[in-house]
Amino acid sequence: MKKFEFVEGITVADVAFVANGKDLSELFINSALALTSIMVEDLKKIEQSKKIKISLSASNNEQLLHDFLEELIFLKDAKLLVFSKFELKVNEKFEINAICFGEKINNEKHTMLVDPKAVTWHKFKLVKTNEGYQATVIIDV
Amino acid sequence: MKKVNDYCYEISKDYKEGMLVPARIYGSKEIVGQMDKSVFEQAANVATLPGIVDASLCMPDGHSGYGFPIGGVAAFDELEGVISPGGVGFDINCGMRLVRTNLTVKDVMPKIRELTDLLYKTVPAGVGSSGFVKLNKNEFRKVIEEGADWCVNNGYGWKEDLINTEENGRIDGADSAKISNRAVERGLNQIGTLGSGNHYLEIQWVRGANIMDSEIAKAYGLFENQIVVMFHCGSRGFGHQVATDHLQTFLNVMESKYKIKIRDRELACAPFHSKEGQDYFSAMKCGLNMSFANRQTILHRIRQAFENVFKTDAENLGMSQIYDVAHNTAKLEEYEFDGQRRKLLVHRKGATRSFGPGHKDIPIHYRKYGQPVIIGGSMETGSYLLSGTEASMKLSWGSTAHGSGRKMSRTQAKSMYDGKALQKDMESRGIYVKAVSYAGLAEEAGGAYKDIDEVIDAASKAGLSHKVAKLLPLANVKG
Structure with missing residues (x-):
């Protein structure tokens, strides 16, 4: 089971990924890593010198994942932060408590790729699989 | 799909349950044949929205998007119709600006590297870039209500730039009270930045053989072997957040x-x-204004870079703005339809306004010729300056294409092209490129896009716009 992979045939102009996790928490982490990989070439070069807490609740898991990824896009623009490590817990009440570890974007150090504009609802899917959970997400870039 | 004529195909309203009007796709048989099938499904879905008038339309560069297809145009009755963020797109007022110079290829070629390197420094591009305009949140809220007007009043541009901008660079009715703090925080540092992806700044050459209508080209300020500057960008994180916030409210x-x-x-x-x-509607107008302000500030920086390299004023260099036109908007416009004058809310998502000769919203010095329409192609193949047509007012609510449209996904393009090799190859063909990353460059390879000439030809034959000149790239700054 791959953590995540970018997939073809869903969108031409934007970026689609499929992320997996043995449970919801792992799925959310892998989705966050997929999103970060759209904007930064090498996640290993992101130092974990800054810590940001994110707490969100929603009416269902799909909305929660959507909002969590949106929060990371927001932090990229508003605080110029990108993250390479996530410690988080998603509970049955559709709540997430996360600590994101990363640093400020630094063009000398990070090779930046394409800028994510938004998490779209287009073909957005979060399903239970035999191995755990899987999400399909298209990011507008 | 029924053929209406050689450049228009129609999906009847029986195709899908709930369609209120047919869907009409503009383009040659080849172009429509190459479109991915979701374009037709999405155009048909738009035809189900309440209050849609006449037809759901798709321009010749159409490709599949979210909700609306990219290249989608739809007009809704002001009283009975709807408004949809999906009909505008996340990048509110993504658009094009074209600037003329008095310089020729001979003047610029010896300094092209110096000039491009300086533009790369002064017009920040890529993920996480910040502009030079430092504002607090209250000042930013003023910018999104006043648009390019704010910039000119603060020394970032010329009064005449406003006349040559759609809506004079400031749309009325933008109310910053409808804007979330999150949106402000996302956009605060981004005025004067290009963004990434297909956003770019290009130094272009008006080759004599590429002037297709010399009278209009002259009226728009072009001459043979001239250097012009074109750039493509939008409302950055601010507009993306406005769209995200309101999409959620609508849902x-x-x-x-x-x-x-x-x-x-x-x-x-x-x-x-x-x-x-x-x-x-009010919040989206703030997005329109943010984008006009963004492009106005970038123009100011471009003029400074040219002044620096050519050691004379931008005025002496003849750096007037030809035009600035949006391709992601929803606007109230008046049309003659079924013998009645009607006010309609026209959504253009990846479609350029293309008003025909005589329209009151065209600057007086261009009015006789139609509105300048700026279309960006890929970084390798060239772009176009067109003029709006009388026919487009009847066929497409005064709209035409907005670009060439991708045919290859970004992942596919990265596996096909090597950024470093591409940069070298382009340089050997006389195009100097400065890009934030090689991977990003590979994604934007000319081969990843449809043939711009075919798209423009189809738009012209369909009657949506008229060819004025093709502009060739000499140097490109890529986000």
Whole structure:
């Protein structure tokens, strides 16, 4: 089971990924890593010198994942932060408590790729699989 | 799909349950044949939205998007129709600006590297870039209400730039009270930045053989072997957040409050005159103004870079703005339809306004010729300056294509092209490129896009716009 992979045939102009996790928490982490990989070439070069807490609740898991990824896009623009490590817990009440570890974007150090504009609802899917959970997400870039 | 004529195909309203009008796709047989099938499904879905007038339209560069296809145009009755963020796109007022110079290829070629390197430094591009305009949140809220006007009043541009901008660079009715703090925080540092992806700044050459209508080219300020500067960008994180915020609001009320069936969450909408509809309309206008201000500030920086390299004033260099036109908007416009004068809310998502000769919204010095239409092609193949047509007012609510449209996904392009090799190859063909990353460059390879000449030809033959000149790239700054 791959953590995540970018997939073809869903969108031409934007970026689609499929992320997996043995449970919801792992799925959310892998989705966050997929999103970060759209904007930064090498996640290993992101130092974990800054810590940001994110707490969100929603009416269902799909909305929660959507909002969590949106929060990371927001932090990229508003605080110029990108993250390479996530410690988080998603509970049955559709709540997430996360600590994101990363640093400020630094063009000398990070090779930046394409800028994510938004998490779209287009073909957005979060399903239970035999191995755990899987999400399909298209990011507008 | 029924053929209406050689450049227009129609999907009848029996195709899908709930369609209120047919869907019409403009393009040659070849171009329409190459479109991915979701374009037709999405155009048909748009035809189900309440209050849609005449038809759901798709321009010749159409490709699949979310909710609306990219290249989608749809007009809604002001009283009975809806407004949809999906009909505008996340990048509100993504658009094009074209600037002329008195310089020729001979003047610029010896300094092209110096000039491009300086432009790369002064016009920040890529993920996480910040502009030079430092504002607090209250000042930013002023910018989004006043648009390019604010910039000119603060020394970032010339008064005449405003005349040569759609809506004079400031659309009325932008209300910053409808804007979330999150949106302000996202956009605060981004005025004067290009963004990434297909956003770029290009130094272009007006080759004599590429002037297709010399009278209009002259009226727009072009001459043979001239150097012009074109750039493509939008409202950055600010506009993206406005779209995200309001899409969510619409999703919450669409079915429960307004009984509109959700076929596709990206097609969320609300009645135009509802509270939610009007709130989005005002907020979207802030997005339009942010984008006009962004492009105005970038123009200011471009002029400074040219002044620096050519050691004379931008005025002496003849750096007037030819035009600035949006391709992601929803605007109230008046049209003659079925013998009546009607006010319609025209959504253009990846479609350029293309008003024909005589229209009151065209600057007086261009009015006789039609509105300048700026179309960006890929970084390798060239771009176009067109003029709006009388026919487009009847065929497409005064709209035409907006670019060439991707045919290859970004992942596919990266596996096909090597950024470093591509940069070298382009340089050997006389195009100097400065890009934030090689991977990003590979994604934008000319081969990843449809043939711009075919798209423009189809738009012209369909009657949506008229060819004025093709502009060739000499140098490109890529986000």
